[in-house]
Amino acid sequence: MTRPLLEARQLAVDIGGKTVVDRVDLSVASGERIAILGRNGAGKSTLLSTLAGLRPAAGGSLLLDGEDAALLPAREAARRRAWLGQFQSDPFGSTVLETALTGRHPHLGRWDWESKDDAELARSALKAVGLDGMEARQIHTLSGGERQRLAIATLLTQAAPLYLLDEPLAHLDLNHQMAVLELFAGTARDGGAGVIMVLHDPALAHRFCDRALLVYGDGRTEIGPVDTILTAKTLSELYGYGLRQIEDRGHRCFIPE
Amino acid sequence: MPTRQRAFLILASLGLLAVASIGLALTVGSFKVSYAEVLAALLGSEGGAGDVVLQLRLPRALAGFACGGLLALAGALMQVLLRNPLADPYVLGISGGAGVGAMFAMLLGWPVLGVDGLAFVGAFAAMLLVFGLAHGDGSWTQTRLLLTGVIVAAGCGALVALMLSIADEHKLRGMLFWLMGDLGQSAQWWPAFAALAIALLLAMPFARELNLLSRGLMQAQALGVAVGRLRYAIYLLASLATAASVTTAGSIGFVGLVVPHLVRLATGNDQRLLLPASVLAGGSLLVLADTLARTLIAPQQLPVGVLTALIGVPVFLFLLSRQPK
Numbered sequence A: 001m002t003r004p005l006l007e008a009r010q011l012a013v014d015i016g017g018k019t020v021v022d023r024v025d026l027s028v029a030s031g032e033r034i035a036i037l038g039r040n041g042a043g044k045s046t047l048l049s050t051l052a053g054l055r056p057a058a059g060g061s062l063l064l065d066g067e068d069a070a071l072l073p074a075r076e077a078a079r080r081r082a083w084l085g086q087f088q089s090d091p092f093g094s095t096v097l098e099t100a101l102t103g104r105h106p107h108l109g110r111w112d113w114e115s116k117d118d119a120e121l122a123r124s125a126l127k128a129v130g131l132d133g134m135e136a137r138q139i140h141t142l143s144g145g146e147r148q149r150l151a152i153a154t155l156l157t158q159a160a161p162l163y164l165l166d167e168p169l170a171h172l173d174l175n176h177q178m179a180v181l182e183l184f185a186g187t188a189r190d191g192g193a194g195v196i197m198v199l200h201d202p203a204l205a206h207r208f209c210d211r212a213l214l215v216y217g218d219g220r221t222e223i224g225p226v227d228t229i230l231t232a233k234t235l236s237e238l239y240g241y242g243l244r245q246i247e248d249r250g251h252r253c254f255i256p257e
Numbered sequence B: 001m002p003t004r005q006r007a008f009l010i011l012a013s014l015g016l017l018a019v020a021s022i023g024l025a026l027t028v029g030s031f032k033v034s035y036a037e038v039l040a041a042l043l044g045s046e047g048g049a050g051d052v053v054l055q056l057r058l059p060r061a062l063a064g065f066a067c068g069g070l071l072a073l074a075g076a077l078m079q080v081l082l083r084n085p086l087a088d089p090y091v092l093g094i095s096g097g098a099g100v101g102a103m104f105a106m107l108l109g110w111p112v113l114g115v116d117g118l119a120f121v122g123a124f125a126a127m128l129l130v131f132g133l134a135h136g137d138g139s140w141t142q143t144r145l146l147l148t149g150v151i152v153a154a155g156c157g158a159l160v161a162l163m164l165s166i167a168d169e170h171k172l173r174g175m176l177f178w179l180m181g182d183l184g185q186s187a188q189w190w191p192a193f194a195a196l197a198i199a200l201l202l203a204m205p206f207a208r209e210l211n212l213l214s215r216g217l218m219q220a221q222a223l224g225v226a227v228g229r230l231r232y233a234i235y236l237l238a239s240l241a242t243a244a245s246v247t248t249a250g251s252i253g254f255v256g257l258v259v260p261h262l263v264r265l266a267t268g269n270d271q272r273l274l275l276p277a278s279v280l281a282g283g284s285l286l287v288l289a290d291t292l293a294r295t296l297i298a299p300q301q302l303p304v305g306v307l308t309a310l311i312g313v314p315v316f317l318f319l320l321s322r323q324p325k
Helices: A044-051 A074-080 A096-107 A116-128 A144-158 A174-191 A202-208 A232-239 B004-027 B035-042 B048-081 B094-107 B112-135 B142-166 B169-180 B190-213 B217-222 B227-249 B255-267 B271-295 B304-321
Strands: A006-015 A018-028 A033-038 A059-064 A081-084 A162-166 A194-198 A211-215 A221-225 A243-248 A251-256
Touching (some): A006 A044, A018 A044, A018 A194, A018 A211, A018 A221, A033 A044, A044 A081, A044 A162, A044 A194, A074 A096, A081 A144, A081 B217, A096 B190, A116 A144, A162 A174, A174 A194, A174 A202, A202 A211, A202 A251, A232 A243, B004 B035, B004 B048, B048 B271, B094 B112, B094 B142, B112 B142, B169 B304, B190 B227, B190 B271, B217 B227, B255 B271, B255 B304
Parallel strands (some): A033 A194, A033 A211, A081 A162
Antiparallel strands (some): A006 A018, A006 A059, A211 A221, A243 A251
């Protein structure tokens, strides 16, 4: 059996001294997609950035490909996992292509410049998110949705086998929401990538993910296959609002009561 | 992103500009020296004009170039560190600390070396103070660093004003010139030059990581930059570069803020090109400004800081106005 891309053992996450995730066990195999769902402020993003190695865990351990993530050099870790943040701020100007090329950083030596192959990779990543033809545009002229897709293209350029996505659908219209989810579903299916994403729509989580991790915010978490865990009952409790479940051609939909 | 070849061309032309600016500084002045005489003096032939060129103008031009380069480099680094386009080498109180040290030494009537020494001590003390206060609780955010620096700078400004107001009339002119930046008082040119070479050599290997840092701490870290260590190193490097320049020539304003922006507007924001190009452009600008400062109303000399601003402002506004939207 192959090792999981990422494995969290008894991982605990604190925000300001309060434990929001208490001793969770989570492992992501190649080709697997996991959704993280929960209320605002429940600790979804904090958990994800802990998995991304951007903040220390309050307890437990984190393995990347079976190796202790804390001991891996930053560049090596960046070749194994990629992280999409919620916010992109750009105090200085840059072009779309330059921004996408930053994803190549962990693959380049200290004195290397981005090669033609790197540029080719960045261009095809831009094409994959529908930004082809905009390579020379300045990033501050992009709309919120275009900026988000550029961040996703940068992630694809990084070409790590594990994607940690914090609200990848933010600012995206319906068409691009589906396109992005299908894109990552494709990378998981064909490229064997593992994906963990924070989502706000349980219906999309059910449709595009294999398993779901529910984060309650008081330390409790629950994980299971989407078919069994994403039900009106659990989600009503998770969000603290009554939901009704509707099935249509194999897709689940949740409507507020 | 510039290709390697384009970066090389840009740097080569800026290198020519630097040589031309130093050449001009050697020939122009109250005592006119022809290019042939300058060349002869540089090649080692003895002569009347040689002394002026080798003893007076060359050291001053080299010190000016080094200070301009140091300030531009420190400015570019500070703008990345604070992720703030308005940052300059002085924003974190380094020049304020140096100013307090230098004014105190001048108030006591110390010689040039004493003034330089105490200026460096002041700059170093300000650097440690800002770092200690901003880093105190381990948060070390850009906002906290910036606020601490600005407050320390304001405190230093008050101390400088206090010393100016109690100083004797005959010391006042020298003190004001120091505060506005003056190459006429620099004792040696080579310490600043060595500092410039070392600072650039230390910064260049991290240029691509700086590109990522300017886009955000978390993004940079997720892409494999050891953000914590890099930020300490950049803070130390930019502070020491500023201290070296301020110690040599007083607090020359404007170069550190505007030269990185000028270069950025012309060539883009890739630090691999931006850092060396800023050094060359900043050095050239300061040499040209200093040449004007000592010739415009010769034999009277103007503070060079006034000239850097008078040259830089229109050039900057011109570039800004033709920047594509």
